[in-house]
Amino acid sequence: MSYDWGHTRRYNDFGTYIRDKFEGRVQKISIHAGFTCPNRDGSKGIGGCTFCNNETFKPSYCQSSVAVVEQIEKGIGFFSQRYPATRFLAYFQAYTNTYGELNDLINTYEQALSHPKVTGLIIGTRPDCLPDELIEYFSGISKRTYVVVELGVESTSDSTLEAINRGHDYQSTIDATHKLVKAGIPVGAHLILGLPGESREMMLKHAELVSKLPVTYLKLHQLQYVKGSHLGLSYLSNPKDFKVFDLNEYIELVVDFLELVRPDIVVERFASQAPHDLLLAPRWGLKNFEIVHKVEQLMEQRDTWQGRLYR
Structure with missing residues (x-):
């Protein structure tokens, strides 16, 4: 059976989508721009989000003290050993990558x-840090x-x-998304x-x-409860809470x-895995691809697919 997204996988997966878009393999290279x-x-x-320790998703080659181009070179060297003939997307991942002086x-x-x-480019940021001038710049280079x-x-x-010290409300996400899309910029959430x-009901409402x-x-x-975060510290003090x-x-x-997610949304990831030495819980001991396999197994067992209950 082929689904709305044009293939037989039971969800609209990022890997297939991005290979089709670029007609070949592309790889993200994380950049820490300071x-x-x-x-x-x-x-x-102050203190950042209660769940956050940016060290949990920063590759070894990704250091703010190293120039952007040098980080890219190191990232290309790292991935080219495994994936020759690959093109690359510069992924500004750590912290808020639209928070600073416009020219900088x-x-x-x-x-x-x-x-x-x-x-x-993939620019990771918060919905409340997107001035109109920067959106205009993104719109221009997207051409x-x-x-x-x-x-x-x-x-x-x-x-x-509010409880996780995020510093913005959900309306900020609504506003930022519509502004970006109006400017011709695709948005990831x-x-x-x-x-x-x-x-559980609240989490499904997110979908x-x-x-x-x-x-x-x-x-x-x-x-994930990780060392170096406020939540990690609280978890260590009273894990039963x-x-x-x-x-x-x-x-x-x-x-x-996934059953509630709009079918045309490309799903890039189901789970993440913090470095072993920083992760407190949950410790599942699985790689991300193994979790993907388990999700697909359950979808097949239930004969369901992304968007089956979307209205």
Whole structure:
């Protein structure tokens, strides 16, 4: 059976989508450009998001003290050993990559685009840090290269966003998404499942609400308690006070979630894995591709697919 997205996988997977779009393999290279966040530097708060330790998703070659082009070179060297003849997307991932002086931001992006093997940009940021002038810049360069803005939505619940010290509300996500899409920029949305205080019903409601937005991509992952974060410290003090997903429970939640997701949204990720030395819980001991396999197995067992219950 072929589904709305044109193939037989039971969800609209990122790998197939991006290979078709670029007619070949592309690989993200993470870049740490030395930015901060408004809920860290005192502009909107201090301490950052309660779940966050940026070291959990920073590759070894990715250091803010190293020039952008040099980070790209190191990333290409790392991936080219495994994936020859690959093109690359510069992924500004750590912290808020649209938070700074406009000229400094543009100069940083242009450094990445100056590399001959870089075929586009992915800009990770918050929905409340997208001035109109920067959106206009993204719109302009999108005519010559591939540009995606990835928004840290995290939750559609304002009470949750306040509790995790996010520093913005869900309306900010709605506004930013529509502004970007109107300017011709595809948008990725990032959600965390299992944030403190959220019931299963609340988490499934995220699928319905995000599906109302004109997003192109969706990334999910489980809440991870990690060293160096406020939540990690609280978890170590009183682990019984915090919800930790059992693997099978999480797989079932993801499948239920996917059933509610709009079929044309490209699903990039179901889970994440913090480095072993930083991860406190949950410790499933699986690689991401193994979790994908379990999700697909359950979808097949239930004879279901992405968007089956979407309305």
